[in-house]
Amino acid sequence: NKAVTIHTLVTLRAAGEKITMLTCYDASFASLMDRCGVEILLIGDSLGMVCNGHNSTLPVTVAELAYHTASVARGSKSAMIMADLPFGAYGTPETAYANAVILMQAGAHMIKIEGGAWLAETVRFLTERGIPICAHIGLTPQSVHQLGGYKVQGKSTESAAELKNDALALQNAGAAIVLMEAMPTQLGKEVTDMLTIPTIGIGAGPDCSGQVLVMHDMLGVFPGRKARFVRNFMEGAASIDDAVTGYVKAVKDGSFPALEHCF
Numbered sequence: 001n002k003a004v005t006i007h008t009l010v011t012l013r014a015a016g017e018k019i020t021m022l023t024c025y026d027a028s029f030a031s032l033m034d035r036c037g038v039e040i041l042l043i044g045d046s047l048g049m050v051c052n053g054h055n056s057t058l059p060v061t062v063a064e065l066a067y068h069t070a071s072v073a074r075g076s077k078s079a080m081i082m083a084d085l086p087f088g089a090y091g092t093p094e095t096a097y098a099n100a101v102i103l104m105q106a107g108a109h110m111i112k113i114e115g116g117a118w119l120a121e122t123v124r125f126l127t128e129r130g131i132p133i134c135a136h137i138g139l140t141p142q143s144v145h146q147l148g149g150y151k152v153q154g155k156s157t158e159s160a161a162e163l164k165n166d167a168l169a170l171q172n173a174g175a176a177i178v179l180m181e182a183m184p185t186q187l188g189k190e191v192t193d194m195l196t197i198p199t200i201g202i203g204a205g206p207d208c209s210g211q212v213l214v215m216h217d218m219l220g221v222f223p224g225r226k227a228r229f230v231r232n233f234m235e236g237a238a239s240i241d242d243a244v245t246g247y248v249k250a251v252k253d254g255s256f257p258a259l260e261h262c263f
């Protein structure tokens with residue numbers, strides 16, 4: 001497979017082909033996902049929950065994400081490697097840059113940060129310095145205590161308008177991707193139609209340019225409560241290879257997410 005770049009994502013969106021993304025934390029799964037055609041591997045700060053057993057993403061550090069990013073980068077051949085900047089690592093454009101450099105040097109090709117229009121300055125600062133950015137809006141788990149729980153975002157007219165404004169501001173600041181988590185299907189569609197850059201959804205409906213799930217969730221491994229937007233692809237699969245291939249196929253042919261996974 002050819003290396004997935006920022007141009008690949010633009011081409012896929014333009015062609016109407018869905019972009020596939022999964023979280024990944026080690027070299028063995030990176031190799032498997034790469035082989036199954038997953039286009040983006042995210043070293044998410046969900047690491048703290050699914051690998052370390054914390055009940056939020058807040059304790060995760062840059063050093064931990066760098067360690068796992070290096071492992072994923074060694075295991076994959078052609079996928080795009082995206083790494084999260086964790087809680088507390090991007091309070092200013094300068095600290096964001098210093099921490100993003102650590103993750104890029106560990107092997108990331110793109111950096112994801114959580115937040116709205118207030119992050120535009122940081123997005124511009126990093127993109128100008130050669131660091132492609134995925135902006136994560138909607139349910140932003142690092143703000144769980146500010147949000148008062150893991151809740152669907154953008155349900156009221158005002159909050160939907162604010163999220164649209166955030167998405168536009170982040171695109172205008174140079175973001176390469178907008179990722180939307182836990183938002184109504186209609187809003188996911190409106191944001192995707194409004195933007196020229198690709199969108200990735202997790203619980204944001206079928207109309208986003210692509211989809212992402214946490215690896216443990218889609219393999220039915222995570223012991224917590226199953227979120228509405230999760231589908232266990234191990235059901236009916238003969239192997240993990242089968243499950244991941246099934247995920248890629250279901251995202252590409254539009255059968256995932258189905259109505260039952262959406263808000």
Ligand code: KIV
Nearest residue numbers: 023044045046212214
């Ligand atoms: O950390 C993570 O796994 C994420 C995805 C849920 C998008 O940010």
Ligand code: NA
Nearest residue numbers: 044045046084
């Ligand atoms: Na994350």
